[in-house]
Amino acid sequence: MHYIDTKAGINCLDLYGQHQQIKKEVFEAFEKVYDNTAFSGGYFVEEFEKSFAQFCHTQYAVGLNNGTSALHLAMLVLGIGPGDEVIVPANTFIATAWGVSYSGAKPVFVDCTSDTWQIDPTKIESKINSRTKAIIGVHLYGQPFDIESVTAICKKYNLFLVEDAAQAQGAIFKDKPVGSFGEVGCFSFYPGKNLGACGEAGGIVTNDEGYYKHLLRLRNHGAHIRYHHDELGFNMRMGGLEGASLQIKLKYLQGWNNRRREIARRYQHEIVNEQIRWQKQPLWAQSVYHLFVITTNDKEELISYLNRHHIYPGLHYPVPCHLQKAYKHLGYQLGDCPNAEFLAGHCLSLPMYAELSDSEVSYIIDMINRY
Numbered sequence: 001m002h003y004i005d006t007k008a009g010i011n012c013l014d015l016y017g018q019h020q021q022i023k024k025e026v027f028e029a030f031e032k033v034y035d036n037t038a039f040s041g042g043y044f045v046e047e048f049e050k051s052f053a054q055f056c057h058t059q060y061a062v063g064l065n066n067g068t069s070a071l072h073l074a075m076l077v078l079g080i081g082p083g084d085e086v087i088v089p090a091n092t093f094i095a096t097a098w099g100v101s102y103s104g105a106k107p108v109f110v111d112c113t114s115d116t117w118q119i120d121p122t123k124i125e126s127k128i129n130s131r132t133k134a135i136i137g138v139h140l141y142g143q144p145f146d147i148e149s150v151t152a153i154c155k156k157y158n159l160f161l162v163e164d165a166a167q168a169q170g171a172i173f174k175d176k177p178v179g180s181f182g183e184v185g186c187f188s189f190y191p192g193k194n195l196g197a198c199g200e201a202g203g204i205v206t207n208d209e210g211y212y213k214h215l216l217r218l219r220n221h222g223a224h225i226r227y228h229h230d231e232l233g234f235n236m237r238m239g240g241l242e243g244a245s246l247q248i249k250l251k252y253l254q255g256w257n258n259r260r261r262e263i264a265r266r267y268q269h270e271i272v273n274e275q276i277r278w279q280k281q282p283l284w285a286q287s288v289y290h291l292f293v294i295t296t297n298d299k300e301e302l303i304s305y306l307n308r309h310h311i312y313p314g315l316h317y318p319v320p321c322h323l324q325k326a327y328k329h330l331g332y333q334l335g336d337c338p339n340a341e342f343l344a345g346h347c348l349s350l351p352m353y354a355e356l357s358d359s360e361v362s363y364i365i366d367m368i369n370r371y
C-alpha cells in the first residue's frame with residue numbers, strides 16, 4: 001500500500017502546507033503593513049495583542065521579538081535579579097532557564113514526573129529557601145502542567161508563578177486557557193510553534209496593569225515618552241509583519257490544534273508496540289500536542305529504523321537543562337534529576353503537525369507497530 005511519496009519522507013515538522021493554505025491572505029496583510037510602513041510595533045501588532053489577550057482570557061498582551069525575551073522580561077517586571085533563585089523544570093527547552101540567568105538570578109532545576117514528564121510538584125518544596133522568588137512551570141509539548149499543585153506551593157511560600165506557554169497556545173487546564181493562571185504567561189511565536197509568526201516573535205499576557213505598562217516600557221528602550229529613558233531598557237519590539245501574520249493565523253489555530261489532537265488520538269489508540277511509551281494525559285489537561293514525544297529502549301535503533309522507512313523524528317530534548325555545559329558552574333551531577341535524564345536518553349518526537357494526511361499517520365503507526 002502506498003501511503004506517501006517515500007522519496008520525500010515525513011519530517012517531524014513541515015511548515016510548507018500550512019503556509020500554502022494561508023499564503024494569499026498573509027500576503028494581502030503584508031501589503032497593508034508595507035503600504036503603511038508599519039514595520040516595527042504599531043497598528044498590526046496592537047491588533048494582534050488585543051486578539052491574543054482575548055484568546056487567553058487576560059486583560060493585556062504585549063508583543064515581543066521572541067519567547068526568550070518574554071521569559072527575560074517576566075523576571076524583570078517581577079523584580080527578580082541577582083541573589084534570587086527561581087525554580088525551573090530540568091525537562092524543558094533551555095530558554096526557560098535563560099530568562100532567569102539573564103536577570104542575574106539563579107535557576108534551580110527540579111525533576112519531572114516519570115509519567116506526565118512535567119515538573120514534579122512533590123519535588124519542589126525541598127528546593128525552596130529564603131532566596132526563592134518564583135516558579136516557572138512549563139506547559140511542555142503542549143500539555144498543561146499541574147497548575148493547581150504548583151499554585152498551592154506558590155501561595156504557601158509567597159512565590160510568583162510564571163507560565164512558560166511557548167509550546168501551548170490554546171491548551172486548556174480544566175476550563176481556562178494556559179497563560180492566564182500565573183502573574184505572567186510567556187509565549188513564543190517562533191515559526192514552528194502551534195501559533196507561529198512568519199518570522200521571530202513572542203509575547204506576554206497578564207491581568208496586571210502595572211506589569212503591562214512596565215513591559216511596554218522595557219521592550220522599547222525603557223522609554224515612557226520617546227527619548228526619555230526611565231530605566232535600562234531593551235529593543236524587544238514585535239515587527240509589523242510578524243503581528244499581521246499572527247493575527248491571521250490566530251483565526252485558524254483552534255482548527256489546527258483540533259487536527260493535532262486527532263492525530264495524537266490515533267497515535268495513542270493505534271500504536272500497539274509494547275516498547276513505546278508516551279506522555280500521560282491527566283484528565284484536567286487538554287493538550288494542543290505541540291510535540292508527540294515517545295520513549296523506547298533503544299532510541300538510536302528506532303530512529304535509524306524509521307529513517308530507513310523515510311520517517312524523520314525529532315529529539316526534544318537530548319540533554320536536560322541541569323546537565324548542559326552552560327550550567328556546569330551550578331554543580332549538578334548525573335543522577336540529580338533521574339526522570340529528566342531518562343527522558344533525554346530515550347525520547348524521540350513523532351511527526352506532528354496539522355497538515356499530516358491520514359495516510360501519512362497510518363503509515364507512521366504501521367511502521368512503528370512493525371518495529
Ligand SMILES: Cc1ncc(COP(=O)(O)O)c(C=O)c1O
Pocket residue numbers: 066067068069092093095096138164166167187188189190201202
Ligand atoms: C518551552 C520553551 N520556552 C521558551 C522558548 C523560547 O522561545 P523563542 O525561541 O521564541 O525565543 C521555547 C521555544 O523555542 C520553548 O519551547
